[in-house]
Amino acid sequence: MADTAVGATTEPEHGSDPSRRDFIHIAALAAAAGGAATLVWPFIDQMNPSADTRALASTEFDLTKVAEGQQVTIKWRGKPLFVRNRTKAEIAKAVADDSASMKDPATDASRVKPGKANWLIVGGNCTHLGCVPTFGGGEYGGWFCPCHGSVYDTSGRIRKGPAPLNLVVPEYAFLTDTKVKIG
Amino acid sequence: MSGHSTYQPKTGIERWLDARLPIVRLGYDSFVDYPTPRNLNYWWTFGGILSLCLASQLITGIILVMHYTPSASGAFASVEHIMRDVNYGWLIRYMHANGASMFFIAVYIHMLRGLYYGSYKAPREVLWLLGCVIYLLMMATAFMGYVLPWGQMSFHGAVVITNLFGALPLVGESITTWLWGGFAVDNPTLNRFFSLHYLLPFMIAGVVILHIWALHVVGQNNPTGVDPKSKADTVPFTPYATVKDGFAMSVFLILFAFFVFYMPNALGHADNYVEANPLVTPAHIVPEWYFLPFYAILRAVPDKLMGVLAMFGAIACLFALPWLDTSKVRSMRYRPTAKIYFVFFLVTCCVLGVCGAKLPDDPVIPNLTTFQLMGSDMNSFVWLSRVASLYYFAFFLVVLPVLGLVEKTLPVPDSIASPALSADAHKG
Amino acid sequence: MLRKLSAIAAAAGLLVVGANGPALAAGGALKAKEVHWSFEGPFGTFDQAQLQRGFKVYREVCSACHSLKLVSFRNLGDKGGPFYNEKYPNSNDNPWVKAIAKDYEVNDIDGETGDAIKRPATSADRFPSPFANEAAARASNGGALPPDMSLLAKAREEGPDHIYSVVTGYVDAPKGLTVPTGGHYNQYFAGDLTSAWRGDPKHVPPGGFIAMAPPLKAGLVTFDDGVKSTLNQQAEDVSAFLMWAAEPKLEERKQTGFAVLIYLVLLSGLLYASYKTVWKNESH
Structure with a gap:
């Protein structure tokens, strides 16, 4: 007026x-x-995360719960997080593919902590549109997303399908040999 | 909406739109070129201020709902979550809580202005009735909103007000049970109040549109109560009224901000920071300040049903006002006797407000005992509220109908533009 | 006439607003002692040293019975809080906050076994309550419920003054007053003593019976900053701390308010000038 x-x-x-x-x-x-x-x-x-939500942004996880070849899905910041204890064969397969042509090139070593190659910790949401991929599907021995058919390898790298990026590696650190702090 | 439109679409797009949906024309005719009496004083700025209040309550309310949990177990904690953790949550909640009080301050001034200047008289009866409907909706909305934080005052206020309906003969108990959705105020009550508290403001907004429509059909009243006769009596709404309304809004916001930032809990009750407990009632149960006069009328009557009827009757008087006032002269500026009764009415409303906040049997003058009548000392707030209630009703039901027939009024000016001239020219 | 009317309306408005206060002042209790608080007035801020002392009083004395369940440990390190430090804008990283949290144990569920366990608190946790539920709290306190302290300073009409007055307001009961078992006479606690009073019915003593025994006494808490630990000092400090706990955004609110008011006054001035210019050549 x-x-x-x-x-x-x-x-x-x-x-x-x-x-x-x-x-x-x-x-x-x-x-x-x-x-x-x-x-x-x-x-x-006011629509941004409130103070109590921001305060819960980190979590600790005890790795002794995960046997070799197994994977545990934990909830972190409201989303799934895959904690995978990889077998020697899975690691070897991932390292062998380091130089293959990929959409989002990355070495396997860059996705794990030094000396802890068996522990792969990645975000459990497909980088396409956020569905939760299942392990053991697809031709690369890693994850397969049921929504639109994205295929990830044993290092969580995108190999096929519409997803543009590798499964996200969150910020985390080993507190002890068997304990990680995520976030 | 009144007279012919002077809107001239300038560009091709405006012409195209005007032929299909003349919304720009409507806005132009209503808020730009609309002829406004040139003699409106600051009391006329409260319509604009009320629109601002409604907009503020709607926006902050919609935001609060994003964080509020409507359940008996989670409501209190979610309000504290808003106050402590949500970004600027304290600001938004204090704006909403104090905004309700600001809304009522503005609406009471707006209503009293209408009463003083006779804005309810022909041809503005429907305009006045729509205003009364808005006021009723506001009261319902404010009451239900106060229940939502689920503090002690919320809960026991809801208990008291819903029990009012229990006074109705035969159906009273069924109605209260139906209102509660149980055998007491509880989770179902909170949920339905929340739903209605969200719905009613949009109904208010709808009635406000009708109110403005009715206003623009009959035109604004003005301090002289004389209809504008020529172009000399009016100015275009924009810029003359808009800039004046804008200035008044800004000053009103200073008052609003003062409450929000420096005394945000002054108009509330400390007990509402204690979570609702159905087993303990706070020592003094009082409604929010804007309900106090009606609460005093309710308590003035010793009988439960009659008390409830008196309270609703006090509001019904407002609806009947256009037909109760028999005076031919609109503005009390020219009704010296009515003016005195009006001032008494104003004082009465305030006295009722004070009575509503006090315990009924507390003495008005400390340490003075007179004699007992109907179980209470004459020097008590219950007796003061009885006398005041009597005048409240007498003002509407006796003073205004009778005075209009017998009073001697001052000469009314011929037109707005030349009040001085016509005062001499017209006697009687 | 209008000017007179507006004066009347303004006076009446003030009357109505003011009317709420006196009626609510607790039945029969003495008016609270007035304490000068650092957070009063338009520029008031919390005194951080006082908040730290007050927190110590809460932690060592009050928390044995009173919960503080709306406050999280991280709040202690928020701006305006007792342990705020500019170096740690994110209160979750604040080392004092972390150290305090670690000393408390909170209930949790073991993710593996599902058993109820206790673990050290983190800065994100809220203060654990001393009792599991209301019934347990009443059972341990002779049937009385120690109120939660998170909002206590706002839930009493006289605010922190009231808290201060109650904890310093214990005096010997006057002769003729029958103090019930488990009750303590307090001049500032709301109540009606008429039925317990056997003296002159016109002069019932002020105050009421409170279940809480006098909680503070000189030297009960040792203050780290060397301030002398008198009863008044402890009472003042804990009341200030509780005011902070009830209204942690008080400083932010008052500071924002000052800026907003300056802005609104300037805006009103500009709009007034604009209004006068527009109406300059119009008689009205």
Whole structure:
């Protein structure tokens, strides 16, 4: 409503300086618009993760629970995370493919911690549209996504299908030989 | 909406749209070129302020729902989650809670302005009735909203208000059970109140559109109560009214911000920071300040059913007002006797408000004992509220109908533009 | 006339607003002692040293019976909190917070066996409650429920003044007052003593019976910053801490409010100038 106030004073009236008059209207309108714009920020920011959600962003996990050749799916930041204890054969297969042509090239070594090649920890959501892939499907011995047929190898790298990127390796660290802190 | 449209589409797109959906024309005719009486004072800015209040309540309310849990076990904790963890949650919740009070401050001023200047008289009866409907919806919305945090006052306030319906003969008990969805105020009650608290504001917005429509059909009243006769009596809504409304809104926001940032809990009750406990009632159960006058009328009557009827009757008087006032003169500016009764009415409303906040048997003048009548000392708030209630009803049912027939009014000006001239020209 | 009317309306409005207060002041209790708090007024802030002392009082005394269940350990390191440090904007990394959390044990479920276990708390956890549920709390306290302290300072009409007054308000019961078993006479605690009073019915003593025995006494808590541990000091500090626990965003609120008010005053000034310019040549 108020934004039409400027237009109404365009016809010159007796006496006062038109440029000074316009300045007052423009300043008032700019101040009102600036205030409204500032007020919008709290209304937007309230939808970002709240303080209690942000506080739960890291988790610890005991690796002794996972036998060789097994995988445990844990929930981290509300999403699945695959913790896989890989067999020697799986590691060998992944390393052998390091130089194969891939959509998102990465060596197997870059996806695990040094000296801990058997522990593969990757995000459990397909990088295509977020479905949860199942292990043991597809021709690369890794994961297969049932939604749109993306195929990942034993290192969680995308090898076939619509997904653009490898399964994400989260930020994590070994606290002891058998305990990791994720996040 | 009134008279012919002066909107001239300038560009091709505007012409194209105007031929299909003349929404720009509607906006132009209603808020730009709309003729506004030139003599409106600041009391007329509260319509705009109320729109601002409604918008603020809707926006902050929709945001709060994003974080609120409507369940008896989770509601209190979720409100505290908003206050402590949600980004700017404290700001949004305090805006919503204090916004309700600001809304009522503005609506009471708006209503009293209408009462003083006779804005309910022909041809504005429907406009006034729609306003009364908005006020009723506001009260229902505010009451249900206050229940949602599920604190002690929320819970026991809901108990008291829903029990009012128990006063109705025969059906009373069935109605309260139906309202509760159980044998007491509990989770089902909270859930339905939440649903309705979300629905009613949109109904308010709908009635507000009708209210503005009715306003633009009959045109605004003005302090003289004389209809605009020529172009000299009016100015275009924009920029004249818009800039004045904008200034008034900004000043009103200072008051609003002062409450939100410096005394956010002053208008609430400390007990509502204690989670609801059906087994213990707070020592003093009082409604929010904007209900206090009606609460006082309720308690003034010793009989339960009659008390409830008196309370609803007090609101019904507002609906009947256009037909109760018999005066031919609109504005009390020219009704010196009515003006005195009006000031008394204003004081009465405030006295009722104070009575509603006090314990009925507390003395008005400390340490003074007079004599007992109907089980209470004459120097008690219950007696003060009885006297005040009597005047409240007398104002509507006796003063306004009778005074209009017998009072001597001052000469009314001929037109808005030349009040001084016509004051001499017209006697009687 | 209008000017008169508006003055009346303003006065009436104030009356209505003010009317809520006195009616709610607790039945028969003395008016709380007024303490000067650092967080009062438009520029008020929490005194961090005081909050730390108050937290120590809560931790060593109050927490034996009173829960603080809406407050998380990480809150201690939030801006305005007792252990806030600029170096750790994310309170979850704050070493003081981590150290405090580790000293507490919280209930959890073993992910492997499903058994109920105890584990050291992390900064994300909330303060554990001293009792498992309300019934357990009442059973251990002679039938009385020690209220949760998270919102106590806002849940009492007189706020932190009330808390301060109650913990320092224990005096010997006047002659003629029958103190029930498990009750303690307190001048600032709400209650009605008429039935326990055998003296002059016109002069019933103020206050009520509180189940809590006097919780604080001089020297009970040793303050790390060397402040003398008197009863008043402990009472003031813990009341301030509880005010922070109830309204942790108080500082942010007041600071934002100041900026908002300055902005609104400037905006009103500009709009007034604009309004006067628009209406300059119109009589009204």
